Amino acid sequence: MTVRLSTSMIYQSGLNGILNSQSSLLGLQQQLSSGRRIVTPSDDPLAAGQAITASQNLSMVGNYASNRAVANTSLGNEDNTLDSIINNITAAMEKVVQAGNGTLSDTDRQTLATVLTNSRDALFALANSTDGSGQYMFSGYQSGSAAYVKDPTTGAITYAGDTGQRTIQVDQARQMSSSDIGSDIFNRANPGTTSYIGSAGATNTGTATFLAPNVQTGGAAAGSTFKIDFAIDATTGDTTYTVTTTDKTGTSTTSAPAAYTDGDTIDMGGVTMTLSGAPADGDSFTVEPAQGADMDVFATMDQLISALGSPSQADASASAALRNTLTTAARKLSINLDNVSTVQASVGARMNELDALTSTGNQRSLTANKVLSDLTGLDYYSAYSSLTLQNVALQASMAAFQSIQSVSLFSMNK
Template identity: 45%
Template sequence: MRVASSTLYQLGLASMNSQQGSLLHVQQQLGTGRRILTPSDDPVGATRALVVSQSSAVNNQYATSRKQANTNLSMELNSLNSVVTTVQNIQTLVVQAGNGTMSDADRASVASALQDSYNQLLGLSNADDGNGQFLFAGYQSSTPPFAKNGSGAVVYGGDTGQQLLQVDVARQMPTNDNGNAIFMSVQSTATYVASSPSANTGTGEFSAISVTDPTNALYGHSLSLNFATDAVTGKMQYQVMDQSAAPPAAVGAPVDYVDGAGISVGGLSLSIKGTPKDGDVVNLQPAKQAGTDIFANLQSVINALKQPIVTTADRATLANALSTANRQMANSLDNVSTVQTSVGSRMNELDALNTIGTNRGLNYTETLSGLQDLDYYSAMTEYYQRQTSLQAAQQSFMQIQGMNLFKYLG
């Protein structure tokens, strides 16, 4: 078969170009450290590397979300720590105010200290993150959650939402708690609260309530002890009323009142000392029905301390108000502490998720490295092979180029 000189040139040039291309490809691999430069180098490996890269990027985004969540929760926890300290100080002042040797001026001084705590508590309830976003406003984070209305009462202007962040594949975590759940709520397990209207005219002082039988049919109902003199015997009696019934219904017959004796009703136990008068009432209410607004409860005890003590009835009214406030503050403190514990638990969970995410990221990195990183020993060997092949192609082309019959004609 006759082979034209042009064909020899074309074949030689194609061979050199092919070897140069292969050598350039190996040089690019060595320069980038990557085995796969284009999908055509390894279609299956390139596809797997793309999937792993995307998974790694998502994992990194989860890590960023966890960092933001931890920042938000840390700020909330710091504020809640301050709230707990403030409420504990309030409890100390309430107990101090019950000292029977205090004068009206002394109690006014305690009321002033409680007012400072009230203002401090209001400031903490409107804490922000330093960028104008309020911690306890729910979704309404651009406006202060708590403000005083026209009558001077503190009202909540936020909502009950919780801002969620996707911190892992199957975990959306709330990164805040709304102010209504913190400052205007109590736990479902909170203790009963005893209280008496300021209109009471007797000297009856109630003790703290103890739960003796939570299985009692009346347990969980709002009850009251209504005092009245028996028209026949002339003895003071109390009638238990179930205020949860509609209309309120009497529970059993009236019972003779004995100063300081224990009273058991609805799975509850308490005692009352002193001399109640006709029309006096002692309310026994589940915590959720006995005033859960920490600001309103604190304002009530401040107002009570500002009232002068003239009669023994005035002293009994104050003692009852302080007892009620002490129980309400204890319930509020338990509620804040529960939220505080929840925040701490979420931060611990973030730490655990960070560990898992870090390990997952290392696995992705290792897998990606195995798929696309270059084996330098093999690449250098191939590089020298390609280089030798190119040199051989060039030399053979030069020899073929010299094959010319005209140089033999004289």
């Protein structure tokens, strides 16, 4: 059977061959110029789908890396600020020790009060530190407002932020606090402390002073608050005291009166405190756990400044009140210092965790890049060889088309 081919069919077949070769050549050129094996999804539908997943994973890893960088910068700024806060509180504690020198005059103590005023103001400025972008570090969610404000009338400094903890997603299953709230730094005791704080009654008129309370290991009354009340017998002049214990449930019990002598160490059932001097009738002392006490560092500094600025020279009662204030302040500042150090340790731990997560994230990034490269990466040697071969095929197709184009019945009958 003879197959008849029309001239148009011959021309169309030759043209299709040339166009197919040009299309293949163009595809290879696009691969070489882009450096990718898959230029369009149709090149390899399965690999194209897998590449989308790998690309999304790589993008997510990159986002977490950016978040970690932000968190690390924020925590680094906080760490530097906490360093300054620790130095400030340490310097204030040194001034408290210096103020306890009995040879100082009222003028000397007023000078110390001025120094502590400057220290308090510096601490106030540190409490309102910003992160470099105008956001207040210690305000919680209220990052656009100052963490602490000062009453223009009384000068009292109070926390104005909230309890919101700003967090950043630093890994797929890890959210991290990028800052701490001010009340956890300046207004509380270390959550793990078992220390007790002693204080003298505001209306005391005697000369009794106390040493900081001690907690006995395993004391049965741990967590309770104690109040020591003194009474003087109008007839005999004997001094006695009672101890009222208030437990965690609010239940109070009062001991029987006991005789007091100068230098007594009073045992309150696991907590002891030594007193010396002569209490007046109606004087009292309170011993309370640091966890339930007012640990506002600014209030403590204000009390110190007020006590040091008040005359006490040649006044036994005023001198005793000053010593008691110094003892209370020294213990509170020591607990404040421990708390700030604990917060700083937490900041350091978070920064170490960020370093570990960054190391893991870098490995994930390398893995995701390799997967993406394996799926879409181009073998340049193979692609160039194919390009050369396809170019030869195109030239051959064009030469064949020209040869067929010159053939006709008229030329054959010459």
